[in-house]
Amino acid sequence: MKVILFCQNNYAFGILEPIKEVLEANNDDFIWFVKEHIYNDFPFKSDKHTTKVSVLKAYKSDVILVPGNEVPHYLRGLKTQIFHGLAGEKKGHFRIRHYFDLYLTQGPYFTNKFNELKEEHKNFDVIETGWPKLDIYGKDKNKYSNYKAELLKTYSAEKVILYAPTFSPKLTSGPHLINQIKNLANKHAEYVILLKFHPLMAQEWLDAYKILAENTPNIIFQEEKNIIKFLLIADILISDTSSVIYEFILLDKPVITFNSISEKINWENSTDYNALENLVKTNLEKDPFSKSRAYINNQFHPYNDGKSAERMVETVRSYITKHGVPEKRNLSFLRRLKIHSIFGKS
Numbered sequence: 001m002k003v004i005l006f007c008q009n010n011y012a013f014g015i016l017e018p019i020k021e022v023l024e025a026n027n028d029d030f031i032w033f034v035k036e037h038i039y040n041d042f043p044f045k046s047d048k049h050t051t052k053v054s055v056l057k058a059y060k061s062d063v064i065l066v067p068g069n070e071v072p073h074y075l076r077g078l079k080t081q082i083f084h085g086l087a088g089e090k091k092g093h094f095r096i097r098h099y100f101d102l103y104l105t106q107g108p109y110f111t112n113k114f115n116e117l118k119e120e121h122k123n124f125d126v127i128e129t130g131w132p133k134l135d136i137y138g139k140d141k142n143k144y145s146n147y148k149a150e151l152l153k154t155y156s157a158e159k160v161i162l163y164a165p166t167f168s169p170k171l172t173s174g175p176h177l178i179n180q181i182k183n184l185a186n187k188h189a190e191y192v193i194l195l196k197f198h199p200l201m202a203q204e205w206l207d208a209y210k211i212l213a214e215n216t217p218n219i220i221f222q223e224e225k226n227i228i229k230f231l232l233i234a235d236i237l238i239s240d241t242s243s244v245i246y247e248f249i250l251l252d253k254p255v256i257t258f259n260s261i262s263e264k265i266n267w268e269n270s271t272d273y274n275a276l277e278n279l280v281k282t283n284l285e286k287d288p289f290s291k292s293r294a295y296i297n298n299q300f301h302p303y304n305d306g307k308s309a310e311r312m313v314e315t316v317r318s319y320i321t322k323h324g325v326p327e328k329r330n331l332s333f334l335r336r337l338k339i340h341s342i343f344g345k346s
Contacts, residue, residue, distance in 0.1 A: 001317055003030040004056055004064040006071060010041040010199055011084055014226035015067040018132040018309035019082075020044065026313065031059055041225055053343045062325050063316045071099050072339050073329040074346035078102055078320050082312060083110075083131065085243025086300050087262075096121055098335055101326055102319060104312050106131040109299040127315050130308030131301060136228055137250060138306025148233035155218050157192040159284060162234035164227060166242040167198040173240040173258040173273070174205040178212060180276040181238075185216045187277065193219045196230050198242075236284055238276070249296045254283040266292040 003023055005016045016032075023030045032049035033056055034042045042049065050056065053072055061077035067084040069092070081100040087093060096117055103126045105111040111128040118126050136143065148160060163181060165173045174197075185193050195209050213221035222230060227244060231237070237248040237255045241262065245255050255267040256279045262269075267289050268279055282288065331339070 001026075001028045001320070002059065002062045002077075003028060003316075004059065004061045004075070004077060005030055005032045006064055006066040006068065007032060007034045007038065007042075008068040008070070009035075009084070010038040010225050012067045013041070013043055014228060015082065015084060015131075015133045016065065017044075018135045019065060019312060020047070022309045022313045028313070031056070031061075043225075057346065062320055065312070065316075066100070069097060069099075070339065070342055072343045072346070073099060073331045073336065074339075076325065076327050078316055078326060079329055080104060080316055086110075086131070086246035087241065087243035096124075098123065098331055099329065099339075100124055101329065102127065102316070104129045104315060107299055107301045107303075125319070127319075129311040129315055130303035132309035132312060133228065134247065134250060134301060134303075135306045135308050136232075138304045141232065141251075144229050144233050147229070151192060151233070155192040156189070157218065158190040159192075159235045160233050161191050161193045161236055161238065161280065162196060162230050162248075163193060163238045164196045164230070164242060164244045165198070165201075165238075165240050167200040167202070168241070169202065171241040171259075171261065172201070172205075173238075174201065174209070176273045177238070177258070177276065178205075178208055180273055181209075181219070182212055182216060184277050184280065185219045189218060191218060191280075194222055194230050194234065195219065196222045196227050199225070236280060238280070246296055246300050249293050250301055252290075252293060252297075254287050254289060256280065256283055264295065266295050 005020060032044060032047055034049055034051055036051045039051055056075055064071055064075060064077040064079050065082050066080060067082050071079050079100045080102045082104050086106060094113055101124055103114050103124060105114055105126060105128045111126060114126045118124060195213060197206055210221050213219045231248050231251060239245050240258050241260045245257060248255055257269045258273055259271055260269045268283055270279060
């Protein structure tokens with residue numbers, strides 16, 4: 001089986017890495033497609049890879065795995081959406097753009113909604129597999145425990161707090177929490193605060209938080225691209241409307257959000273940015289939402305066996321065995337124009 005691992009943003013690397021490992025174990029052939037603007041961040045340069053769509057066309061793939069919203073319709077291969085997050089309430093998550101033949105969903109909440117859309121549009125299939133980025137939860141949840149111990153020792157701290165807001169200008173808490181994060185760090189030396197921002201965050205806020213970290217001993221601005229390491233070591237997450245909330249809740253740890261637009265909030269959500277300090281204390285000490293987190297685990301990602309990447313690979317293999325490999329995907333004129341504007345003409 002010939003597979004394209006399709007990356008438009010650098011968060012795709014951590015999502016696709018478990019699949020790469022399965023493909024290698026199976027001796028399947030694969031190539032990475034990496035958009036030029038993220039090439040410097042690409043961590044697998046010893047693997048076969050390209051930044052050119054023309055190379056992909058010549059490659060004649062069987063399957064294209066895409067943790068993003070677009071893929072060239074004219075490429076050969078089963079165009080498969082594997083998603084870049086778990087935030088179903090975000091604008092566009094359930095938008096059908098007609099680029100994909102197959103949607104591999106993370107859990108029943110997503111599967112049920114996409115099956116409803118399948119009945120409406122009748123031009124794609126839906127199969128639930130789990131999400132490969134979270135395979136480490138089932139395989140090696142304690143992978144970074146030594147790193148956490150050293151971090152706490154270095155800063156003479158007791159707890160690790162992770163602040164990971166969304167980038168969306170309408171939803172982000174970034175502009176509203178910078179002073180509260182500063183005060184929290186200054187008043188509580190027992191906390192070490194990690195800042196992990198989305199790669200699309202506005203540059204002015206990236207710069208502002210970097211300056212804050214440079215001037216505050218127990219605040220660390222994290223440049224590492226894959227957030228999983230920090231999810232695993234953090235004791236509590238501060239965010240807003242971001243899919244990282246669900247990734248963290250699946251670790252059964254407390255979350256604080258500000259002005260979240262999620263449909264079913266099973267964690268601490270506040271409209272008062274000035275309440276940050278008290279909310280952190282309450283949730284670390286009492287964890288009042290511990291019982292309500294079960295809904296997220298059951299509906300968003302019920303797989304804890306660490307084998308979602310394996311299921312994805314075997315699912316697409318079985319699918320093309322049964323249905324064949326699409327040579328291209330038919331699109332409307334406007335959709336074709338959009339693909340041409342992003343990736344060039346066929």
